[in-house]
Amino acid sequence: MTEAVDPQEFVAKVAAGLTAPGAPFEMTVEPVLGVPIPVMAHRRANLREVFEHSREWGERDYLVTEDRRISFAEHASAVGALATALAARYGVGKGDRVGILAANGPDWVIAFWAAQCLGAIPVGYNAWWAPPEVAYGISHTTPKVVIADAKRAALLVESGAAVLSIEDDLPALLAEFAGADIPNTPLGEDDPAVILYTSGTSGRPKGVVHSQRNLVAISDYHRFTDAMMAVFMGQSPTAGPSDRRYLVTAPLFHIASLHNLVIPRLATGAAVVFPDGAFDVDRVLRLVERERVTNWAAVPTMASRMLDHDVSRYDLSSLSALSLNSAPTSPDLLEQLRGHLAGAGLALTTSYGLTESGTAATVATPLDLAVDLASVGRPIIGVAVQIRDEHGAVVADGTEGEICIRSPYVMLGYWNDETATAAAIDDERWLRSGDFGTISGGRLTVAGRRTDLILRGGENVYPTEIENVLSTHPAVDDCAVFGVAHADLGQEVAAVVVADPGTVDAEELRAFVAARLAYFKVPSRWRISADELPRNATGKVTRRELAM
Template sequence: MTAPADLQQMMQKVVLRLTGPGGRFEIVEEDVRGNRMQVMRNRDRRVGDLVAESRRWGDRDYIVTADRRISFVEHADAVAALATALRDDYGVGKGDRVAILAANTPEWIITFWATQCLGAITVGLNSWWTPAEIAYGAELVEPKVIVADAKRAAHLAAADVSGFTLLGIEEDVPRIVAERSGAELPSADVDEDDPAVILFTSGTSGRPKGALHSHRNLLAVVDYHRYSDALVAAMRQVPYDDSVPSDNRYLLASPLFHIASLHNLAVPRLATGSAVVMTEGAFDIDKVFSLIEQERVTNWGAVPTMAARMLEHENPGKYDLSSLTAFALASAPSSPALKQRLREKFTFADQALVDSYGLTECSTAVAVATAPELEAFPGTLGSPIITVSMEIRDPFGERVPDGTEGEVCVRSPYVMLGYWKDPAATDAAITADGWLRTGDYGTVENGRLRLTGRRSDLILRGGENVYPTEIEQRLDEHPDVVESAVIGVDDDDLGQEVAAVVVLRPTSTVTEDDLRSFCAERLAYYKVPTVWRITQDLLPRNATGKIVRRAVTV
């Protein structure tokens, strides 16, 4: 058996060979939007170029669902057809926004790539939003075209917004692809720091903010995944050549309007020649296990809620899950106890399970903890990934010593350009020298990150970010509500659930059901509180009048 010290020494040699001078993933320091930082020397500059390059993978599977199979060539042809129509028939060009409002489908991915080939900005609207939330998002980004499925098109109609062309996922996109068959793939002249994507993340102001990602951001994520594949191959002492397609098959089970599914799965797998095996409809663990077995899925990145569904399954042994060799937990905190239960119930989780820390503003993970690290250091989130600089800082922006708690700050080519049309929020989040203030708090011990608190008010429910302010603002609109406070409470299934303490007027007869229905009219279902305490006692406040959340209980 190889000793841990030997493995560490071997790893260091491999990393140096891959990232050192002349290496495939050589790291150099360059100016990025006015600040010096580490980047890969050998990199692409335009996201859309990946489509033309993907034709070399030929008839291999790119997108697979329970009843469809789309090869790389078929996908590239569809992208060329749709991009041509968006350009010629709907006037979409560089910098225009094309929004997608739909559940996961192959057409979602095809639309994304068509937009990128035009140098336009793809906007992933949250498919769980209510009409009011959709209206806000659409009015903020002002899309030239919205591509929506039938269910969300109905919500869009109820949102009463205008100024765009609506194309249907189920009928219009397939019709356009058929009509424009044989079209030449467009290509746009864009700079690597031009905007490419807007994905929404909740903000402490109570309104969702559009995180604006550049071509550099997305392509840096692609190279991170290529590098990770090369590192694994080297450690297994097998040849690696990124001109040869990868046989890995990745399960896509989270929404495409998240970085986990779009930036870190659909996009890089076009570049590596790997299959994306996509689930459609509501999450069903039996359907997922069946798809893993049928398609011999090798890699799955799950949120803790999905992991909880796995643990609840009475007889997972009836499915052949032996193809899974990589299993990651992400998007929400998960306890060491949950990880241990996974290891005990699922053979593949024993050596494959990894955990990570990331956020929408960073495009991908900030830090990753391997299976041995999770076992040796429970609760760790690992070390920063390649080209990420991470510091723990005090309230004055000064770096603190290892072991001291502070705010997690990062600088890397993955960090977003800023928030769309919100310069104040951008300036608050990104310093003049390019450091992102995550708003998360933690410590670094022996190079490994350990979080002590997610953004002070943030609730992470089943992988979804929920900020109390947005819900409190809705509750405060009710005529019988004096004030309210929304907090997260622990939940074994979802990680956290949304709880509300509501102070009512003395004469009010409003019930929990009334308040729940009132919230549901304007908030996505996952933001609607499920735990309530209705009272007439005023909430605890500090000397400046702010609610003391840590003193609020349900």
């Protein structure tokens, strides 16, 4: 009689074998910025080494769109030419910022890696920003050059920055500097590697700085998960290349796409596939079918839109994994998706993380979701998660508190903002998420979002930023912004405005905000009243009393 095996115990046993002394993913403890943290013993020192390694994948697909196909070898040649051009023509060197303001595509990726090869710091500006937001980003990180597509280059005319257009300047530079040797810039593990923006509760976006160590460690995490999957399938882990093909539907200025899809593929030899234009279910599923996509990391809004489509019309037999990221996923949506996609035979997972954590802090596998659909899973390799009370003390299992995270993936800090960095990361390198939750049975459940944060279709929206804009309108005496439930987007943005009767209407205010902020931050629901806003004893608006 065969003895039953606990699946979770089997997973733990496989992980232990892969991370044991002498194993390919051996874990050890080393000082990281002065704090002992578990890291992989056998790792590359920086992203330049990851890039050089990618040449081994040769003519395999790396970047694929609906009408372009770029191999690893072609990518390496383009990166080398652009890096040389940036150094020779624009004086870009170690520590200089190279801005990228463009829609998803191969040229975004080539620009990122060209900056890496020079030890420069690519800055992924939000491609949906309005002109004032773009102006702030440029002044905040002062890039030596900005690489932009034609649509967004127009926003940079008055910025004073040197602008290279993706459509015209890049092809000319790639042709002129083809075959040139790339400068070899010494880099430390804790040197800055990238800046990505996250909305800030102070009303201004904050530049999250991730290090060389962060991004190499995230790539190694993905190599580790590939090895785990190989063992589960009865195969021996190999050094690659991987035959997986990853669909990229979230913007490259997010960690979900850049850190966890595009960068690790240079380490694993797999391909990334970009749909063109705005998200469209039919177009995306046809691309999955054509390119034999195996993995898709989607925001819940995208996944929910599949519920209105007959997925049996498409050949999704290659799609083995669908992960839901960037926003909370309701148990109801998970249940509906499991039923809707039952014939596709894919693994459904969710995760929890934030820009500051670099990658997911926890992942809920199908095994975890079978036990608890509300869970966001267990900490991934290298991550420690604690729940702390208001005094910073760790609380018992099942007790709600603030979610705190420590790992080699956690950001260095916020660009040029020591105060905000100190508030987010303590002396022992624990990141305070500002989210609240509980841990039970090793699994994390998120109880509440960061204070007042609105999550609209996977995009973070902070009320203060919108309130700061509204308050500049001459007719607005007071205002409050908050999120309300939305069946498709998860949440939509609502605003209550205090103004004298007849002095302003919703359409005027909507246009006023739209001219100053990205479209997803513009309130879609409005209430204009002469009544004062409800406030607590300290004078803060109590948004919960304003629910629409």
